[in-house]
């Protein structure tokens with residue numbers, strides 16, 4: 001079934017609920033953003049209260065990803081503030097999880113979330129993290145970052161190249177997550193679609209997916225496979241995009257109204 005297509009979700013308009021999965025201490029608050037009930041995956045915002053702590057020795061059956069957008073967080077031996085991203089594959093020792101001042105976190109799990117304390121199998125893919133995704137030193141031009149990995153044709157001829165961080169890599173998992181940065185004056189010259197579902201959280205600046213839809217920080221969208229969008233433009237835009245399948249972004253001409261996604 002996959003994650004549901006969503007034209008726009010404003011995070012702060014989503015109802016907050018207590019979230020207390022088995023084995024997790026009381027105090028977490030969640031905003032449910034999207035889900036794939038068939039596989040038990042979910043996308044959410046998590047509010048971690050100041051002083052919240054979960055003692056170590058737990059691991060999770062699901063691949064987890066998180067991005068701290070406010071406050072501070074310690075998890076799996078990492079610690080950081082706004083901009084800390086981590087990919088923690090199933091089986092990763094989560095160690096002590098805590099926040100001193102509280103935290104707001106974008107959080108994905110790719111299968112049912114279940115903390116276990118028995119012996120964990122070794123993770124099947126390497127974990128990865130970036131201490132500050134907003135630090136320009138970590139940004140690489142898209143055509144460079146994806147050279148030899150996927151078709152970057154839709155980035156041909158851009159006057160101001162998009163930059164990115166490959167946070168979770170496609171050749172390892174097929175479920176890549178990318179930080180995209182669209183600089184001042186960014187505008188594509190073609191339309192595009194994707195063969196897999198793409199979720200996007202808008203974090204900084206302005207981004208439009210077509211002239212009638214402008215996104216600002218605090219908003220989310222989800223493209224189902226085959227949805228044509230464009231011309232994409234941006235102005236100092238920073239967003240995090242998660243693909244639920246192979247990363248492809250075919251270049252299609254202006255004016256196209258349908259595509260065959262089996263191509």
Ligand SMILES: [Fe+2]
Pocket residue numbers: 192193194198229
């Ligand atoms: Fe796209």
